[in-house]
Amino acid sequence: MSKELKRVIFTCGGTAGHVNPAVALAQLLRQRDPEVGILFVGAERGLEKELVPKAGYDFRTVHISSFHRSMKPREIRHNVISVCNLVRAPGEARAILRDFRPDAVIGTGGYASYPMVKAAAKAGIPTAVHESNAVPGLTTRMLEPYAGRIMVGFESCRKYYKHPEKVMVTGTPVRTDFFSLTKEEAKQKLGVDDGRPLIVSFWGSLGAAGMNAQMADFLALESRSGEPFHHIHGAGTAGYPKLLAALEEKGVRLADHPALQVKEYLYDMGTVMRAADLVVCRAGASTISEITALGVPALIVPSPYVTNNHQEKNARALEEAGGACVLLEQDSSGQELYRLSCSILRDGERRSAMAAAMASLGITDATERILRTVQELL
Numbered sequence: 001m002s003k004e005l006k007r008v009i010f011t012c013g014g015t016a017g018h019v020n021p022a023v024a025l026a027q028l029l030r031q032r033d034p035e036v037g038i039l040f041v042g043a044e045r046g047l048e049k050e051l052v053p054k055a056g057y058d059f060r061t062v063h064i065s066s067f068h069r070s071m072k073p074r075e076i077r078h079n080v081i082s083v084c085n086l087v088r089a090p091g092e093a094r095a096i097l098r099d100f101r102p103d104a105v106i107g108t109g110g111y112a113s114y115p116m117v118k119a120a121a122k123a124g125i126p127t128a129v130h131e132s133n134a135v136p137g138l139t140t141r142m143l144e145p146y147a148g149r150i151m152v153g154f155e156s157c158r159k160y161y162k163h164p165e166k167v168m169v170t171g172t173p174v175r176t177d178f179f180s181l182t183k184e185e186a187k188q189k190l191g192v193d194d195g196r197p198l199i200v201s202f203w204g205s206l207g208a209a210g211m212n213a214q215m216a217d218f219l220a221l222e223s224r225s226g227e228p229f230h231h232i233h234g235a236g237t238a239g240y241p242k243l244l245a246a247l248e249e250k251g252v253r254l255a256d257h258p259a260l261q262v263k264e265y266l267y268d269m270g271t272v273m274r275a276a277d278l279v280v281c282r283a284g285a286s287t288i289s290e291i292t293a294l295g296v297p298a299l300i301v302p303s304p305y306v307t308n309n310h311q312e313k314n315a316r317a318l319e320e321a322g323g324a325c326v327l328l329e330q331d332s333s334g335q336e337l338y339r340l341s342c343s344i345l346r347d348g349e350r351r352s353a354m355a356a357a358m359a360s361l362g363i364t365d366a367t368e369r370i371l372r373t374v375q376e377l378l
Contacts, residue, residue: 013110024173121146132285171363172289177270186275202234217334295359323358
């Protein structure tokens with residue numbers, strides 16, 4: 001651990017995809033130097049307010065919020081508050097910098113990172129920004145002039161920046177438990193090592209109800225086809241009972257189909273993803289980093305409900321490289337998902353090519369690369 005990097009501010013928020021990379025880097029810093037000072041800064045009402053304290057780090061807030069495009073009275077009131085927050089947040093950020101006196105400020109996405117990184121840059125404190133999505137979001141674009149380094153997931157991301165010389169390809173951190181077992185060991189642990197491929201599927205909370213309904217049709221087709229694959233599906237807390245009910249209506253009793261597993265939540269995600277031969281999923285930043293690091297082919301239905309259509313842009317980057325097949329939700333159905341899954345898993349040559357393409361995008365030492373990049377700034 002370099003002597004210079006003794007106090008670090010991480011600023012992030014909005015989604016777990018923004019918070020998790022910062023937490024992963026903070027964990028590495030603490031492993032290297034248990035005495036390093038770490039402070040997280042986020043929005044007053046953001047998801048980070050729950051995630052960061054659970055991870056064991058100090059947390060402070062700034063008043064910052066998004067802008068909505070609707071002209072409804074409620075949205076206009078929200079935007080008025082956001083304007084007030086824009087005036088208020090810089091002073092709060094400067095106060096945090098004076099109190100904590102960091103050696104570096106690292107932003108990993110979300111509106112809360114804007115006032116902190118900008119204030120640090122103006123104060124002459126080294127700054128870096130990590131962008132998990134393939135195409136930069138609004139906050140990252142606004143911070144480009146103030147960031148000493150911009151860290152991205154793939155080489156193809158560089159073209160989206162006005163200052164490509166600032167861009168470093170570091171990847172996005174993936175939890176270490178994703179690599180604790182070999183693929184064969186993971187299959188043995190899960191009891192899916194009889195030679196049949198394993199499909200792993202899960203959807204994010206946004207739009208999950210509709211996709212779980214499609215998954216009921218998918219699982220029913222598998223049951224009627226003699227269970228050609230093992231299939232583990234994470235339905236989510238809200239979706240789990242509804243999916244079980246939908247399968248019952250279709251005459252599918254999971255007890256009669258041991259190769260088909262529906263779980264409320266995939267608590268052993270690292271093992272399950274390691275064992276997968278095909279992942280059917282959304283295209284959030286964390287999921288993208290995981291499937292590329294593992295080198296597993298994917299059938300992706302990007303969520304149409306996220307800001308700036310980030311998920312489709314993420315998915316298309318993997319599709320262009322040859323590692324994924326992308327199906328838009330408007331064109332998706334249980335039947336089409338099943339057909340495409342069969343076409344990938346029954347074609348060994350195609351599956352191997354997709355796995356190799358996905359692995360070519362993967363960066364397994366992303367946390368180390370990010371740390372080195374920050375240290376170079378000092």
